[in-house]
Each structure stands twice: as C-alpha cells, then as structure tokens.
Amino acid sequence: MKFLRPPITIAVFLVAWWAITAFTPVPPFMLPTPQSVGAALLAQHDLLFTNTITTLAEILLGLLFGTLLGAVAAIGIVASTTLQRWLMPILVLSQAIPVFALAPLLVLWFGFGITAKIVMTVLVIFFPVTANFADGLRRTDPSLLDLAHTMNAGRTASLRHIRLPAALPALASGLRVATAFAPIGAIIGEWVGASAGLGYVMINANARIQTDLMFAALAILATITITLYQLVDHALRRLLYWAPESQGGGSGRVRWEP
Amino acid sequence: MQPAPAIHIENLASRYGGLTVFEDLTFTMRGGELLVLLGPSGVGKTTLLRMIAGLDAPSAGQITASDGQPLAQRIAYMGQQDLLLPWASLLDNVTLGARLRRQPKNLDLAHNLIGRVGLAGREKALPAQLSGGMRQRAALARTLYEQRPIVLMDEPFSALDTITRARIQDLASELLAGCTTLLITHDPQEACRIGHRLLILAGDPPCLRPPLVVPGPPPRAPDDPAVLQTQGALLRELAA
Numbered sequence: 001m002k003f004l005r006p007p008i009t010i011a012v013f014l015v016a017w018w019a020i021t022a023f024t025p026v027p028p029f030m031l032p033t034p035q036s037v038g039a040a041l042l043a044q045h046d047l048l049f050t051n052t053i054t055t056l057a058e059i060l061l062g063l064l065f066g067t068l069l070g071a072v073a074a075i076g077i078v079a080s081t082t083l084q085r086w087l088m089p090i091l092v093l094s095q096a097i098p099v100f101a102l103a104p105l106l107v108l109w110f111g112f113g114i115t116a117k118i119v120m121t122v123l124v125i126f127f128p129v130t131a132n133f134a135d136g137l138r139r140t141d142p143s144l145l146d147l148a149h150t151m152n153a154g155r156t157a158s159l160r161h162i163r164l165p166a167a168l169p170a171l172a173s174g175l176r177v178a179t180a181f182a183p184i185g186a187i188i189g190e191w192v193g194a195s196a197g198l199g200y201v202m203i204n205a206n207a208r209i210q211t212d213l214m215f216a217a218l219a220i221l222a223t224i225t226i227t228l229y230q231l232v233d234h235a236l237r238r239l240l241y242w243a244p245e246s247q248g249g250g251s252g253r254v255r256w257e258p
Numbered sequence: 259m260q261p262a263p264a265i266h267i268e269n270l271a272s273r274y275g276g277l278t279v280f281e282d283l284t285f286t287m288r289g290g291e292l293l294v295l296l297g298p299s300g301v302g303k304t305t306l307l308r309m310i311a312g313l314d315a316p317s318a319g320q321i322t323a324s325d326g327q328p329l330a331q332r333i334a335y336m337g338q339q340d341l342l343l344p345w346a347s348l349l350d351n352v353t354l355g356a357r358l359r360r361q362p363k364n365l366d367l368a369h370n371l372i373g374r375v376g377l378a379g380r381e382k383a384l385p386a387q388l389s390g391g392m393r394q395r396a397a398l399a400r401t402l403y404e405q406r407p408i409v410l411m412d413e414p415f416s417a418l419d420t421i422t423r424a425r426i427q428d429l430a431s432e433l434l435a436g437c438t439t440l441l442i443t444h445d446p447q448e449a450c451r452i453g454h455r456l457l458i459l460a461g462d463p464p465c466l467r468p469p470l471v472v473p474g475p476p477p478r479a480p481d482d483p484a485v486l487q488t489q490g491a492l493l494r495e496l497a498a
C-alpha cells in the first residue's frame with residue numbers, strides 16, 4: 001500500500017482537476033485542463049528543459065553555498081563568544097528584512113544572471129542551517145564533554161571529535177528545511193529579473209496568458225522540489241545511520257510522501 | 259602505569275548559591291584500594307566525585323595526591339551512562355582518549371582490553387548494536403584504556419540487570435586491581451562484594467561515618483559470610 005499511495009494521490013488530484021475544468025464554468029485561461037498542460041509540457045519541452053537546468057543549477061549552487069556558509073557561521077558562533085556577539089545581530093537582521101524586499105536590490109547588484117538567484121537562495125536557507133546546527137552544537141550532552149575533559153581533551157579536539165559529530169543530526173534537520181526552501185529563493189530571484197529559469201518562463205507565460213505553459217513550469221518545479229527533498233533526506237539517513245531519527249519513522253522529520 | 263597514589267581529601271566543602279551541600283569532609287583513599295561511597299540521594303556524592311575529577315571546583319578544602327603530583331591527567335572517569343559515542347565503533351570508542359589527546363592509538367592495548375571485557379570480535383559494532391551490559395563493559399574498557407592510576411566511578415552498573423551486574427562487578431574488581439578507585443553505588447551488595455572499605459556519607463548536614471572494612475580480597479561471592487555480615491551492618495548504618 002505504501003508504494004501505491006503516491007500514484008493514487010496524484011491520480012485523484014488529476015481527476016479532480018479535470019472534473020473542475022470539465023464541469024464548471026472556469027475558463028481555460030484561468031485553469032487549463034490537465035491534458036493541455038501535458039500538451040504544453042510536450043510541445044515546449046526544449047524551452048522547459050533549458051530553463052529547468054538554469055533553475056536547478058541555481059537551487060543546487062545556492063544549497064551548496066548556503067549550507068557551507070551556514071555551517072561555518074554556526075561553528076563560529078559556538079566556538080567564539082566574540083564572533084557570536086558580532087554574528088548574531090547580523091543573523092537576526094538578515095531575517096528581519098524580508099528576502100522578497102531584497103530581491104530587486106540583488107538583481108541590481110549582481111545582474112540578471114545566475115549569481116543574484118544563488119545569493120537569494122543562500123539568503124533564504126542560511127538561517128535555518130545556521131540556527132539548527134548552532135543549536136545542535138550548543139546542546140552537546142554535558143556528560144560527554146565532562147568525559148572529554150577527564151581525558152584531557154582540548155577545546156578543538158572536543159569540538160572535532162564530540163561536538164561536531166553529535167550536532168550532525170541537527171545540521172541534517174536544517175539541511176532538510178533548506179532543501180524545501182531553496183527553490184523559493186531561486187524562483188523569487190527569477191521573478192524579479194532574469195533572462196532564464198522556470199520563474200522567468202512563468203512570468204512570461206503569465207503575461208501572455210499561456211496558463212498551460214505556466215502550469216507546466218509549476219509542475220516541473222514541484223517535481224524538482226519533491227525529488228530533491230527525497231534525495232537529500234535519503235542521503236542524510238544513510239550518512240547518519242547511527243542517529244536514532246535515521247532509523248524508522250522518527251520524529252523531527254517531515255515526510256512528503258502523501 | 260605509575261603506582262597508584264593515595265588521595266587525601268581535606269576539609270572539602272561544596273556551596274552552591276548560598277546553599278551548603280557539604281562541608282569539612284576529610285578522608286583518605288588509600289593507594290590501590292577500591293573505596294566505596296554510599297549514602298542517600300542528594301547528599302553530594304556525585305559532587306564530591308566531580309571535585310576529585312577536576313570537573314567542579316571545591317568551595318573550600320584540598321584534594322592532594324600522596325606523591326605530591328597534580329591529579330589532573332591521572333584520573334579516569336566512568337559514569338552511570340555508558341557515554342559511548344553513537345557514531346563511533348566499539349574500537350573507536352575505547353580509543354577515544356587517544357584521539358582527543360591527538361596521540362597514536364595503542365591498538366594492542368585496545369584489543370587486549372576489549373578481549374578482557376568479553377567483547378572480542380565486536381570491535382566494529384556501533385553502540386546501538388550492543389546490549390546494555392555490553393555497552394557498560396565497553397565503557398569499562400574505555401576507562402581502563404586510559405591507564406590512569408586513579409579511577410572514579412559514579413554508579414556505573416546501576417542500570418544493569420542483577421546477573422549482568424554481578425558479572426561486570428567481578429570483571430571491574432579484577433581489572434581495577436592496583437588502581438586507587440572511588441566507586442559510588444546505591445547497591446549494598448555491590449559495595450560489599452568489590453569494595454575494600456565502605457564509606458557512608460549521610461545526615462544533615464552530611465558527614466562521613468567511620469569506614470566499614472570488608473574482610474577478604476575482592477571480588478567476594480554474594481553468599482560469602484563476610485559479604486552478608488557487612489551488608490547487614492551497612493543496611494543498619496544507612497537506615498540509621
């Protein structure tokens with residue numbers, strides 16, 4: 001039954017969608033039929049494919065840099081009180097200003113290319129990664145640190161051999177949230193100003209009332225997000241095989257399986 | 259390993275935010291003996307052990323070794339939880355101290371100890387793949403790997419079932435021979451089976467009663483008359 005659930009859910013969704021288009025007076029330019037979206041997917045596959053690659057690159061690079069930056073910031077915050085005093089206000093400030101409001105500025109600074117979107121994605125995911133990882137690093141079992149102390153471990157050795165590995169499940173939680181949020185950053189960036197990408201396709205399609213093409217782009221984006229989340233989740237479970245939450249349906253994990 | 263020194267605890271006090279946990283505690287852990295510390299919960303046994311381990315600073319008093327050398331770097335500590343790192347194999351857990359001190363691992367010693375605690379062949383197992391008794395034996399091997407002359411143990415076997423506990427007591431008694439050991443326990447039988455001398459910390463304010471000496475070399479059989487007799491005396495003392 002577990003494997004049947006996703007296809008059944010998708011089938012029910014498609015039938016309901018089709019029923020709305022067939023039996024209600026909603027015009028096609030507001031809600032296209034599933035068939036016309038499928039046709040748009042096929043007819044425009046070249047256009048969609050090239051733009052998908054752009055968006056995917058933005059998401060993946062944003063994820064990579066955002067995770068690296070977030071992890072380094074978290075270690076900095078935990079390792080040095082001075083760094084914590086300097087970094088925390090910046091971190092909180094970065095969340096106080098809505099990323100949406102920054103998007104036009106980023107496009108102005110970094111241009112219409114991929115850079116502005118990567119920066120945008122980094123800004124969106126930086127905070128969940130840093131917050132989760134820093135939290136994990138701070139919550140090391142004090143008994144473990146006492147044990148390390150009696151073994152004459154220095155601060156760096158304790159951090160490397162005990163605190164960092166112990167905080168990896170927390171980093172993984174941050175990374176899962178980041179994976180789900182990363183496409184948001186890329187798409188917002190593309191909406192504000194871009195020359196390529198799925199967000200760019202959607203804005204253009206919307207302006208030309210090509211709703212079917214817009215839905216096709218949306219379907220691809222949803223597929224990317226879900227697939228990426230599942231891949232990251234699977235990889236994290238394999239890497240952190242020792243963590244209790246990696247074994248079976250533990251808490252602290254959002255399952256996207258319908 | 260260096261010969262185990264005696265440890266003198268003099269006028270030790272612990273005050274916490276205006277509250278006195280204990281004060282004026284004076285006793286000696288003789289070199290190479292297993293001294294058992296008993297007493298009701300909340301009396302400050304763990305605090306005392308943490309002070310000797312250098313994890314908490316005493317509010318007053320002194321802890322000195324009979325050879326005049328500092329205690330730091332000569333103490334191994336084993337707690338109630340096994341504190342095994344869940345991501346590390348048994349072998350890596352046993353040799354944790356070497357990694358933390360950036361020293362090369364002494365694999366011969368590690369394998370020898372793993373064998374002596376009966377876990378040979380399980381070197382690659384993760385803690386989650388071991389039973390509670392195995393994990394505590396792994397923690398014992400990790401403690402012994404440190405090759406410290408002074409060993410501090412805070413209720414190390416309290417979470418184990420009776421049979422497993424009896425086995426690991428025998429093992430600990432054998433492997434800790436020659437170390438100056440302080441063992442906190444709530445189990446009178448454990449105290450009488452493996453302790454050389456038993457010390458009771460009780461009362462309000464807490465003070466130490468004169469130590470009970472268990473005759474005969476440890477580990478003693480559970481039905482050893484000396485064990486049964488001391489256990490009776492101990493229970494009377496603890497209830498008093």
